[in-house]
Amino acid sequence: MPDTELRHTFTVAAAPAAVSAHLAEPANYVGLSPLVVEVRDVSREDEATRYTAVERFRFLGFLRHDNPIVVTLHLDGTEAVYGDVVSPGGVRIGYRFDLEPDGDGTRVTDTLRLHAPFGLLRFAASRARAVQLARSGILTGRLES
Template sequence: MPSAELTHTFRIAAPPAEVFAHLAEPSHYVGLSPLVVAVRDVRRTGRTVRYTAVERFRFLGVLPHDNLIDVTLVAAPEGLPDSAVVSGDVRSPARVRMSYRFALARDGAGSTVTDTLRLRTPPGLLRFAAAQARAVQRTRARVLTDRLAPPA
């Protein structure tokens, strides 16, 4: 399967423990990815959480389609309050596979977040999937920064 790795690093005003708590909760991914509109069937086993995310696409900009994806999330708090990792895997019905990793590190009073995605797709889908994933990464950084900004 063709593959690609995408990395985006950004700074956020919140400390690693606060960012970790946000990223470790499946319900917080609604809106964190502009495609995810719902999270359901959440099952927890220790640090591992499995759930179904509903991605909403529009074909040809008009026809809505809900894509149900299986997500595994692993929250590893080792190193808190100065660092932590949230990682996991995504399986889409279109055979698109993605592993993700958020590495959090203290940066002054805030954090540096390194968002790494590894995509594997059937032939012919990599360029499209990588473009979508890159857009989601950039949006996720903005939304997460806004959500965890200190009160004004």
């Protein structure tokens, strides 16, 4: 299955613990990822949090498709939040937010590793990149206000 990696680094004026706490809460992904409109079925286990997120895709301005994805989330102290996403259509995403102190703030490295069936990777990667870039601004705005 074809794959690609997307990486984006940015700085947030909040401590790593605050960034980690925000990224560790499934409900915070509504709006943090511009496609995610709902989070449901959250279950917390010792080492992982699992939930279903609903991504809403719009086509031609009035057509919409709600895409339920299964997300697994792990914490590595305040140094990283990571996990994987299983989406219908064979799209799989491994994600990782590495969090490093940077003065009074945090340097966040947002890495996505996408796997998709042939012919779908370009579409999935373009959507994932747009979400990744928007997420940095949204997270920055949430934690700096």
